Amino acid sequence: xxxxxxxxxxxxxxxxxxxxxxxxxxxxxxxxxxxxxxxxxxxxxxxxxxxxxxxxxxxxxxxxxxxxxxxxxxxxxxxxxxxxxxxxxxxxxxxxxxxxxxxxxxxxxxxxxxxxxxxxxxxxxxxxxxxxxxxxxxxxxxxxxxxxxxxxxxxxxxxxxxxxxxxxxxxxxxxxxxxxxxxxxxxxxxxxxxxxxxxxxxxxxxxxxxxxxxxxxxxxxxxxxxxxxxxxxxxxxxxxxxxxxxxxxxxxxxxxxxxxxxxxxxxxxxxxxxxxxxxxxxxxxxxxxxxxxxxxxxxxxxxxxxxxxxxxxxxxxxxxxxxxxxxxxxxxxxxxxxxxxxxxxxxxxxxxxxxxxxxxxx
Numbered sequence: 001x002x003x004x005x006x007x008x009x010x011x012x013x014x015x016x017x018x019x020x021x022x023x024x025x026x027x028x029x030x031x032x033x034x035x036x037x038x039x040x041x042x043x044x045x046x047x048x049x050x051x052x053x054x055x056x057x058x059x060x061x062x063x064x065x066x067x068x069x070x071x072x073x074x075x076x077x078x079x080x081x082x083x084x085x086x087x088x089x090x091x092x093x094x095x096x097x098x099x100x101x102x103x104x105x106x107x108x109x110x111x112x113x114x115x116x117x118x119x120x121x122x123x124x125x126x127x128x129x130x131x132x133x134x135x136x137x138x139x140x141x142x143x144x145x146x147x148x149x150x151x152x153x154x155x156x157x158x159x160x161x162x163x164x165x166x167x168x169x170x171x172x173x174x175x176x177x178x179x180x181x182x183x184x185x186x187x188x189x190x191x192x193x194x195x196x197x198x199x200x201x202x203x204x205x206x207x208x209x210x211x212x213x214x215x216x217x218x219x220x221x222x223x224x225x226x227x228x229x230x231x232x233x234x235x236x237x238x239x240x241x242x243x244x245x246x247x248x249x250x251x252x253x254x255x256x257x258x259x260x261x262x263x264x265x266x267x268x269x270x271x272x273x274x275x276x277x278x279x280x281x282x283x284x285x286x287x288x289x290x291x292x293x294x295x296x297x298x299x300x301x302x303x304x305x306x307x308x309x310x311x312x313x314x315x316x317x318x319x320x321x322x323x324x325x326x327x328x329x330x331x332x333x334x335x336x337x338x339x340x341x342x343x344x345x346x347x348x349x350x351x352x353x354x355x356x357x358x359x360x361x362x
Contacts, residue, residue: 009058033197036207259319286347
């Protein structure tokens, strides 16, 4: 069965802990994205799965077999690198067929597989060309094709779209997702691009400083971030994170003090005492401007207005806090204007002093 499992996997480079006690399960047919900023340990994790780096501690299992002691060629994986790694003197057809020579595939079957993969990735017209004669998108498709032409236990992708322009990325995201959906293989994709992760993954593992902060579906990552890092990392424009003090609570509301203003929100949260330091998290699209201030509004001065086509991004200064609000492009608002902001009911995320998510009352 095609599965990938990590059990307490750690990688040290001298005193540097690049990956710290990582636990992951990737099931057959599942696409998991390792997402995080540069240097967070995601590529090192992928390289340990591939056997290109040795794990300092822990166990790596592929198809339910421990593979720590196996060389990359013995792990039955296919990997697509950030830099396409195509053989420059071989044609696209020869590059696609190259992995099959080691498996002693008969020539007729080899040609049939090359034709099938070429059709799948729209490479028929360039099969006779060498990599130097290809566009970037064609090179990427050829690299993907060389990986999927075999029948490995699992697939690994290292930043597969990072060298493509925006239009090519949109096309390749859809093509790779469609390809993987029909292969029933455990797949791990490394990316720093949250849009790629949100659109391509069945689940996302968000990493920071070698630690996996949260593993969940794209919807859960977006709507239920486990902590302040995940909340601030996922979403464009990024989530508003406002430091506040809980001053009063009732059965159906909490009152906060933030930046010298009081605000009452219709949420009930257990386990927090008055005087607790908290952070309120609100997505820019979960905010709205209202005509008058009230007990449930924040007031400030419009500092910047950024047209984004169908929408407009408005920056509201509340003290030294920059609050981002996405409104319809028809909304008329000017820099320097005094404005009042209300959060949509049920849209506020609450994080405690340690940065952890505070779950809502049942």
